[in-house]
Amino acid sequence: MSAEAFRKYLTLEKQYASHTVRAYLTDLEEFSEFACAGAGDMKLEELPYPIIRNWIIHLMESGLGNRSVNRKIASLKAYYKFQLREGRIEASPLAGHKPLKTPRRVEVPFSESEMRGLLEDWDPEGGYEAMRDKMVVELLYTTGMRRAELIGLKLSDLDLAEGVLRVTGKRDKERILPLLPGVGRELEAYIRLRETEFPEAEEPYLFLSPRGNKMYENLVYRIINKYLSKVSAKSKKSPHILRHTFATHLLNQGADMNSVKELLGHTSLASTQVYTHNSIAELKRIHGTSHPRNKKK
Template structure:
């Protein structure tokens, strides 16, 4: 069983160009499916081959997930991972048919992104200025760059120093599927990154590490490290909103559209393959317009 999963993950990495984070999610979901099959098999005394896994077995697995109170979104993701895995095995000739082709994912409503207001973004970005440690200048540069570019957190922590062109005012990053895009950044973000690179990054580096953002050991900062840093600043800013690193990406998109940017340009900046993914932000700007209208129009009061 493990060999089949490893071959599938290699296919996702090499042929589909999926990121390591996506592959890790697939691995976790498929390992959980394997554990369930082994637990069921233990009652019968033998572990069956993948070829014997059928629709009823998948329905039993879904029932087990529901009994464990998994959210509908999580169950839907696990079904999608399993469907892709079995489709791969059909293509490889390991099994004849996909046993879960007719198994439907739970219906889930599309949740809207939750941005924060421009004033709250400004307050959050001001927090590192209150500290004098070298890490504070790094943090200011990170937060400024996140909001200026709308990058995903994984894209930000993957940046090398050479990926930022301060003179040209742009950053080059690799998005999902290894697709490169060039994003312009405003002067304020350029100055914050320049100050960090020139004055503070040398105090953090201890080797030839090429990563733009470093931790205290001089190694590349991780997504988890950035998350912990952000939580500290959210707390010091007394923001009651639930703010995650992705919140600044949502806020970037919403504020750009509210400011008059066209949808296609925002799609390119965010690196969305499908414009429908970007369109979700138009719902937020429409709601803002509706609230403004109801507050301002004399007949709407």
């Protein structure tokens, strides 16, 4: 198994995020250990599908859910696709594999009133961290950017005079996002506070940890969970739910799906359509209360 060559393929050619590359390599290593125990010295490139099927059964018997099993198999698919491209195999053992069925996961966005209550009731005297946390929530909710895009934001990505910012998304694709005027003014105040808090900071990133370093993934999750817990009892509180909320609220207010697609940085409408089930519910409500055929005579 050429793990290093596979890593370079995922990183340089596929341009996957570092955490995705780590997950793929971990899955591949786990499968390799399982296969070695049952297939001896046989190379991964030579393994037949029944060995993979046995691994799937092993994962399910260990308590792993179908969605998690499918994710691990996706890692193997990527590996065999790489080997096929390199000419080391003639066919992938997973060519005929069908993913395990998974229930549709419905993510419930936060309501407009919940978001309004959260963002309008913020302690203005909370200092740098409170202001930073508010801007984290504001940007995730008002731009729909991804967590990784937020963490990677640099001061140079902001053009407050024009009211826009530049984000670098998946595959290093850049897009320009508009800023609401109020958010732009708050960002100006935040940057002044950041310069006061960290006058000698060399980090170019917009959001910093308490020690003046680049913000990290778990910190963003803790911020979102902490503040959304104040206004909602929903169990799912994550940066992605704010992205989901952003898209749903725009669609509910009549935004064109193609425009939402561009704002989210999706490559196809199919990716954007997963956010429409709540807007459809809202349209049904409006339709039911507004159509003359539903009026009491």
